[in-house]
Amino acid sequence: MHTFSTLPVELLYRIMDHQNDRTLFCSMQNICRRLNQILSTYQRYQTLTTLDLRRNWIGAKRAQHVANALRTNTTLTTLNLNQNGIGDEGAQHIADALRTNTTLTTLNIDENQIGDKGAQHIADVLRTNTTLTTLDFGKNRIGAEGAQHIADALRTNTTIITLQLWYNGIGDEGAQHIAAVLPTNTALTTLHLSLNEIGAEGAQHIADALRTNTTLTTLHLNSNEISAEGAQHIAGALRTNTTLTTLNLNQNGIGDEGAQHIADALRTNRTLTTLDLSSNKISAEGAQHIADALRTNTALTTVDLSSNEIGAEGAQHIADALRTNRALTTLDLSSNQIGAEGAQHIADALRTNTTLTTLHLRWNAIGDEITQHIVYALVRNINAKMV
Structure with a gap:
């Protein structure tokens, strides 16, 4: 009778041919020394660089495998x-495996019911692991204590460049822990802190860190209830920060006042290229502030103002800015109640604007005729860029 230790190599290869990646990686290793050796020479195993086990509910026991x-x-x-x-x-x-593994660069453990103790295990290994560059840790329950563990690890870790901690209930205290490490950490370039209820106080901590941080390029703070006060703190940091290129403040209730703070900062900021202010209760007044900034700002290429309340009047302000702005290439004004009147203002501006190539006007009841005029103008701009 044959066993794995005596079966011919060719037959084992044929068995492996009929296994999926999960079985190949998790179930066929460490059965016996000979199988490990044969597995290491199997072509599919040798070239397996990405393993997707999401939504399998493997639990802790199979995570050990x-x-x-x-x-x-x-x-x-x-x-x-x-x-x-x-x-x-x-x-x-x-985490224990990552102490010796030297090849894994991206780990996604989003939505795994991991608390502050689990965060501590991951943080402990980040102090010594030098290969992991991307850690997706969103929608767990690490809280402020877990955020502190991660932050402490980031004081010495020099390889993590992307960190996702969205929807973890870290609050303003957790935001403070993360912010405290940003002035000295020189590796992190992308940080997701969305849906964490950090509020205006948490936004202040992050803003203070941005004044001295020189590596972060992408920051997501959407759905954090920062309000106009928090927007003011962020705006203050944007006046001096010279590295941030993407900022997401979606769904923070900043209103017209918050929009004004951000707009004022955009008059001097020369590095931010992508700004998301969607779902922020911004009306025509706030749109005017943003439009005024767009007249002189030469860095922003993408602006999202969707799901606000700018109306036809706000669309006119934006349109007036588009007549002179030569940097913006993508603009989203979806769900803003601009109607046919507001769309006409945009269409008129596109007669002279030659840089905008992507425009979103969904759910604005603008009508087919004006839509056609806008499409013609955008196609002209796109074709001009291709020449």
Whole structure:
């Protein structure tokens, strides 16, 4: 009778041919030394760089199997464990494996019911791991304490460049912990802190850090209830920050006052290229502030003002700015009640504007005729860029 230790190599290869990546990676390793050796020479295994196990609900026990495989694997660079309910125990297994694994660069453990203890396990390994560059840790429950563990690790970690901590209930206290490390961390370039209820106070902590941080280029603070006060803090930082290129403040209730603060900062800021102010209760007044800034700002290429309340009057302000602005290429004014009148203002501006190539006007009841005029103008601009 044959066993895995005695089956011919060719037959084992044929067995492997009929296994999916999950079985190949998690279930066929560490059975016996011979199988490990044969697996290491199997072409599919040798070229397996990305493993997607999301939504499999593997739990902590099977997360341990994944971790055991990671200890010896030398090809995998991306692992997605999103929505698997691995919890703190599973996070510990994965963290233990990362102490010796030297190839994994991207790890996604979003939505895994991981708390502050699991965050501590991951943070501990980040102090010594030098290969992981992207950590997706969103929609768990690490809280302010877990955020502190991650922040402490970032004081010495020099390889994490993208960190996602969205929807983790870190609050303003957690935001303070993260902010405290930003002035000295020189690796992190992308930070997602959306849906964390950081409020105006948390926004102030982040803003203070942005005054001295010189590496962060992308910041997501959407859905954090920062209000106009928080927008003022962020705007203050934008006046001196020279590295941030993308800022997402979607759904923060900043209103016209907050829009004015951001607009004032845009008069001097020369590095921000993408700004999302959608769903912020901005009316025609706030649109005028943004429009005034667009007349002189030469850096912004993408602006999202969708799902606000600018109306036809606000559209006219934006249109007036488009007559002289030569930097903006993408503009989203969807769901703003601008109607046919507001769309006509935009269409008129596009007669002279030659740089805008992407314009979103969904759910504005603008009518087919004006839509056609706008499409013609955009096509002209696109064709001009291709010449």
